[in-house]
Amino acid sequence: MKEITLTINGNQVKGKEGDTVLDICQANGIDLPTLCHYKGLNDVGACRLCVVEIERERRPVPACTYPARDGLVIHTHNEKLEKYRRLVLELLFTERNHLCAQCVASGDCELQNLAYKYQMDNARYPYSWPALPVDSVNDYLVIDHNRCILCGRCIRTCDEIVGVHTLDFGYRGWKDMVVADLNQPLGQSSCISCGACFQVCPTGAIFSKNSAYKGRPEECKKVNSVCPVCGVGCQIEALVKDNRLVRIDSPDLTDKRGILCHKGRFAPLYRKHERIDTALVKNGRGKLESRPLSEAIDIVAKRLAELKSRYGNNSIAGIASSQASNESLKAFKEFITGTIGSKLIDTLDGDIYRATAQGINIYQEKAGLDTETLLEEILKADCILVVGANPLESHPVAGSYIARAARQNKAKLIVIDPAQNAFSYHTALWLKPKEGKESLALSTLTKAVIDKGAKKDSAQVKKITASLKDINVKQGSEQAGIGADDLLEAAEMLSKAKYSVIIYGEGILQHKNPGLITSLLNLATIASSQGAGKPRIISLKPKGNSRGAWDMGIAHTSQSIMKNLTGNNVKALYILLSDDYVNASQLPNLGKGLEFVVVQSSYLSSAMSKANVVLPSPIWAEVGEKYSTLDGVAKSTSRLIKPSDDIKADPEILREISKHMKK
Numbered sequence: 092m093k094e095i096t097l098t099i100n101g102n103q104v105k106g107k108e109g110d111t112v113l114d115i116c117q118a119n120g121i122d123l124p125t126l127c128h129y130k131g132l133n134d135v136g137a138c139r140l141c142v143v144e145i146e147r148e149r150r151p152v153p154a155c156t157y158p159a160r161d162g163l164v165i166h167t168h169n170e171k172l173e174k175y176r177r178l179v180l181e182l183l184f185t186e187r188n189h190l191c192a193q194c195v196a197s198g199d200c201e202l203q204n205l206a207y208k209y210q211m212d213n214a215r216y217p218y219s220w221p222a223l224p225v226d227s228v229n230d231y232l233v234i235d236h237n238r239c240i241l242c243g244r245c246i247r248t249c250d251e252i253v254g255v256h257t258l259d260f261g262y263r264g265w266k267d268m269v270v271a272d273l274n275q276p277l278g279q280s281s282c283i284s285c286g287a288c289f290q291v292c293p294t295g296a297i298f299s300k301n302s303a304y305k306g307r308p309e310e311c312k313k314v315n316s317v318c319p320v321c322g323v324g325c326q327i328e329a330l331v332k333d334n335r336l337v338r339i340d341s342p343d344l345t346d347k348r349g350i351l352c353h354k355g356r357f358a359p360l361y362r363k364h365e366r367i368d369t370a371l372v373k374n375g376r377g378k379l380e381s382r383p384l385s386e387a388i389d390i391v392a393k394r395l396a397e398l399k400s401r402y403g404n405n406s407i408a409g410i411a412s413s414q415a416s417n418e419s420l421k422a423f424k425e426f427i428t429g430t431i432g433s434k435l436i437d438t439l440d441g442d443i444y445r446a447t448a449q450g451i452n453i454y455q456e457k458a459g460l461d462t463e464t465l466l467e468e469i470l471k472a473d474c475i476l477v478v479g480a481n482p483l484e485s486h487p488v489a490g491s492y493i494a495r496a497a498r499q500n501k502a503k504l505i506v507i508d509p510a511q512n513a514f515s516y517h518t519a520l521w522l523k524p525k526e527g528k529e530s531l532a533l534s535t536l537t538k539a540v541i542d543k544g545a546k547k548d549s550a551q552v553k554k555i556t557a558s559l560k561d562i563n564v565k566q567g568s569e570q571a572g573i574g575a576d577d578l579l580e581a582a583e584m585l586s587k588a589k590y591s592v593i594i595y596g597e598g599i600l601q602h603k604n605p606g607l608i609t610s611l612l613n614l615a616t617i618a619s620s621q622g623a624g625k626p627r628i629i630s631l632k633p634k635g636n637s638r639g640a641w642d643m644g645i646a647h648t649s650q651s652i653m654k655n656l657t658g659n660n661v662k663a664l665y666i667l668l669s670d671d672y673v674n675a676s677q678l679p680n681l682g683k684g685l686e687f688v689v690v691q692s693s694y695l696s697s698a699m700s701k702a703n704v705v706l707p708s709p710i711w712a713e714v715g716e717k718y719s720t721l722d723g724v725a726k727s728t729s730r731l732i733k734p735s736d737d738i739k740a741d742p743e744i745l746r747e748i749s750k751h752m753k754k
């Protein structure tokens with residue numbers, strides 16, 4: 092970009108062509124007041140606080156929307172401009188109901204800060220005192236229109252950064268108001284509760300129900316970390332006061348994995364399930380009662396050693412939730428396969444792993460999980476195929492990437508799913524195959540893309556083309572329950588795309604059919620042979636650290652251990668749940684033929700009723716550990732709060748039991 096030179100307040104400063112006057116002022120340490128400007132959003136010049144004088148301009152202009160040019164002579168601070176800014180502030184304060192003493196944002200409000208800066212101890216205009224609504228229907232957020240200054244930051248964030256475009260301005264003139272969709276309450280709108288609008292709101296107009304009055308930012312410690320909840324691995328900045336989470340923000344909404352969803356931003360502030368903060372041991376009457384951790388560890392070690400010597404190593408099995416961190420899973424694997432010497436180890440998403448791994452293997456031996464691409468590729472896509480997934484629900488940030496690509500790149504969105512999902516208003520084409528005919532639908536679609544002229548020069552493309560030679564597109568689409576016209580339209584979109592991305596999720600993974608995964612990989616290979624690069628495919632895995640568990644080989648490769656406890660003659664079961672809330676219905680056969688059950692968990696659930704010993708686990712915010720994102724990126728969390736004294740990290744407890752067993 093060409094360098095330009097301007098004169099600001101008598102000094103020569105440099106900038107780049109394409110910068111605004113505000114960009115250059117900020118880069119050169121010139122402090123201009125702003126309210127509607129927010130880093131990364133398109134500027135609209137709504138608040139008029141950043142006005143500057145530019146020689147040869149008849150009146151002051153907003154610096155945030157004025158394109159900088161070589162040779163401009165600019166004045167940013169003089170009596171006239173300061174008076175103008177103070178006047179704007181007075182108008183903003185008198186237009187709505189700003190009662191700072193009663194406001195949730197007092198002490199953390201950009202409007203209030205500017206009022207102090209400009210010593211706005213009175214206003215020369217009459218207060219309007221409008222009676223405006225307060226929308227509190229959303230689970231986490233409140234919009235109090237009485238404190239809104241109509242800066243539009245929330246609207247632009249929801250559109251440009253989140254891609255959902257729930258918010259907009261409604262009404263006209265002095266009745267102008269931020270509205271959700273067609274003026275519905277936020278909680279009944281298309282809002283995905285990501286909270287980005289709350290983070291950017293400069294006043295107390297949008298606030299979080301569970302952060303209000305817990306502590307002002309300057310009273311809190313700020314800790315950067317990563318959200319490990321769903322496997323996307325979003326960056327977080329946590330505000331902590333008195334060992335309590337006050338608020339979770341994104342450190343930079345415009346950065347990679349910078350937006351959050353309600354699971355990362357709000358859920359950690361709510362305590363939904365009862366915590367286990369002490370070890371529990373079943374007494375003679377069959378009731379779990381509190382015991383010191385050291386005593387419980389001793390009981391577990393003695394019982395497991397006894398059962399191992401009586402029935403052999405493989406009489407003890409281990410099941411882990413892949414919500415646990417890499418450190419916990421590694422320690423668990425060492426404990427079950429090393430200390431105990433058992434081959435019976437699995438995760439709760441083992442079936443899904445087996446289908447995925449076998450499907451990849453049929454597609455191409457030794458291809459492994461690296462066939463998957465990075466989530467950021469979605470943002471570059473011009474055609475996206477979502478199969479058996481509802482990302483806006485299961486992995487909302489991935490869903491937001493898809494919505495952004497559809498809105499901003501005009502990417503064609505094709506959904507293959509018998510069930511409707513939250514993308515209905517972004518979807519270009521929705522294909523609904525009959526139950527059990529998903530594989531045929533995918534193979535027929537692949538054949539149709541080949542017929543449109545896929546490049547057949549790679550060995551893999553040749554192999555796929557040969558394997559589908561007998562498929563007749565018309566018959567195949569009819570048998571799959573999809574109209575041939577719709578299927579051909581989808582094939583047309585995929586074949587014309589320069590950068591297609593395929594995303595699949597639990598809807599297809601739950602069929603546990605490796606053939607479906609192979610069909611998807613075949614389709615991705617054929618679709619990407621039209622444009623550049625390797626097949627772009629992303630699987631939305633069931634738990635936050637599924638990728639870590641799968642990479643570590645915790646999931647059993649050939650059978651579900653939980654479903655085959657009796658077949659494997661298992662006498663003792665060790666279940667590591669960490670901070671995953673799992674109840675008894677998710678653990679089939681629990682109790683059958685078992686003489687001893689240990690559950691290590693953060694939360695009390697019906698699963699504990701079958702346990703002989705329950706050991707407490709910390710939650711992710713209480714330890715700093717490593718996780719692997721669903722697309723295979725290593726991320727580290729930081730400790731945000733301290734656990735209670737009787738809670739030790741999972742690996743520490745497992746090593747302690749190991750030590751006792753080896754005595």
Ligand code: SF4
Nearest residue numbers: 189191194200294295
């Ligand atoms: S939004 Fe800011 S200025 Fe308005 S009442 Fe709240 S603290 Fe005061």
Ligand code: SF4
Nearest residue numbers: 249282283285286288
């Ligand atoms: S919470 Fe997110 S999706 Fe909902 S209105 Fe705000 S920015 Fe939009």
Ligand code: SF4
Nearest residue numbers: 239240242243245292
């Ligand atoms: S709700 Fe907040 S961010 Fe949105 S327009 Fe009003 S003041 Fe600006």
Ligand code: FES
Nearest residue numbers: 136138139141155
């Ligand atoms: S920040 Fe420039 S007009 Fe609002």
